[in-house]
Amino acid sequence: MNPFATALLAWFDEHGRKDLPWQHPRDAYRVWLSEVMLQQTQVVTVIPYFQRFVAALPTLRDLAAADEDTVLALWSGLGYYRRARFLQRAAQICVAQHDGELPRDFDALSALPGIGRSTAGAILAQAHGLRFAILDGNVKRVLTRHLGIHGHPGQSAVEKLLWQHADALTPADRVADYTQAIMDLGATLCVRTRPQCDACPLAATCVAKRDGLTSQLPSAKPSKRVPTRDTVMLILRDAQGRVLLERRGPQGVWSGLWSLPEASNHDEAWRTAQSLAQIDDAQSLPSFVHVFSHYRLKVEPVLFDEATAHRRIADNAGHRWCDAGERAALGLPAPVRSLLQDL
Structure with missing residues (x-):
């Protein structure tokens, strides 16, 4: 040996x-x-x-x-x-x-x-x-x-x-x-x-x-600027406390996981929310940043409380209303799970 x-x-x-x-x-x-x-x-x-x-x-x-x-x-x-x-x-x-x-x-x-x-x-x-x-x-x-x-x-x-x-x-x-x-x-x-x-x-x-090279080895990875992306996450919550989740597509990060509907800005967030449920008001929640290996995601959550589900959601395999117990049995991205737990 x-x-x-x-x-x-x-x-x-x-x-x-x-x-x-x-x-x-x-x-x-x-x-x-x-x-x-x-x-x-x-x-x-x-x-x-x-x-x-x-x-x-x-x-x-x-x-x-x-x-x-x-x-x-x-x-x-x-x-x-x-x-x-x-x-x-x-x-x-x-x-x-x-x-x-x-x-x-x-x-x-x-x-x-x-x-x-x-x-x-x-x-x-x-x-x-x-x-x-x-x-x-x-x-x-x-x-x-x-x-x-x-x-x-x-x-x-x-x-x-x-x-x-x-x-x-x-x-x-x-x-x-x-x-x-x-x-x-x-x-x-x-x-x-x-x-x-x-x-x-x-x-x-x-x-x-x-x-005396312990601080220099292994050699560092060549630096590259990490971009930041912005998204608005929609929290549609009904009178029973259920939240509307959306299954993500097969591409990109969190592919196939259940997450929150997203929009690129607040105007689009309103339009998306109205297409998914009957809503009356919105509340902006504190934003946060989630860091991936290749980019940073800045998330602005918006809460639509007392939302009323459209009937067609019940027939849509890509959306579902879930309470806390049902969410626990689904694959949710960690920042989304934490956001809903803190809500």
């Missing part, structure tokens, strides 16, 4: 995380679900979502057979909802083509929707102990610092180099523990700011520590 893996595993035996909910049992379905949830999201945030998800859908077959609204409701708040749809689509393919199991073949596994090279490697390494490397954000940070690799890790040439090192350093023995260990190191010690180098088992051979 190489010195890098030896030192890392010795540290893991004493300090590693061994009681995460997806580790008991550490089967392929639970590992896969956790890996997808952990993309762009910290462990402390994921744990309650994971527990709620597997309580409702304990097996891959349960996920494949579930109603999409159920899946999105369980996912609501994690963001990047495309991940949830890919999960269910992959589960359905596994039921149809792989006897209801995630395949143990790397090529077949990585061909499933939403499962890239690193996720496939993590599933095979942690669930089956097979020697496959991973390269998530934490691992990229550990390797770029330890090896002194400059350039943004998302650039193809840099990422290719990191994959070469990740594969070379992955041991043949205890691969499941090694995979967890290198993720743990990046999540607990080799963090983005103020890494705890004095406690790191790899400090003696770390180029970034030696050369």
Whole structure:
């Protein structure tokens, strides 16, 4: 075993995380679900979502057979909802083509929707102990610092180099523990700011520590101006306290989720509201900004209270009046759910 893996595993035996909910049992379905949830999201945030998800859908077959609204409701708040749809689509393919199991073949596994090279490697390494490397954000940070690799890790040439090192350093023995260990190191010690180098088992051979580069590596992503978009969200609430929700189309962010009707300005908001219900008055609520990875959305909510539903809404599959209990069972974008909860 190489010195890098030896030192890392010795540290893991004493300090590693061994009681995460997806580790008991550490089967392929639970590992896969956790890996997808952990993309762009910290462990402390994921744990309650994971527990709620597997309580409702304990097996891959349960996920494949579930109603999409159920899946999105369980996912609501994690963001990047495309991940949830890919999960269910992959589960359905596994039921149809792989006897209801995630395949143990790397090529077949990585061909499933939403499962890239690193996720496939993590599933095979942690669930089956097979020697496959991973390269998530934490691992990229550990390797770029330890090896002194400059350039943004998302650039193809840099990422290719990191994959070469990740594969070379992955041991043949205890691969499941090694995979967890290198993720743990990046999540607990080799963090983005103020890494705890004095406690790191790899400090003696770390180029970034030696050369004083821990604040510079990994190299930052080239900056790009993030645009701001504006929208008016319509809260049509009837005398029973129900709110009118609208299912979004298949394109764009929040695709397929239930959300609030929107308009580009207040005049259009009035016209849209009148087309959906009988209304008398409107109240502007405090605006807020929701930040996506590629733009900022400035939301101006407008409340139309005591609205009376048009009869045709009852026959419209794209709209529905929902009380708080009914909303809880639907996939709603996190800012919309928070807005309605605070109303």
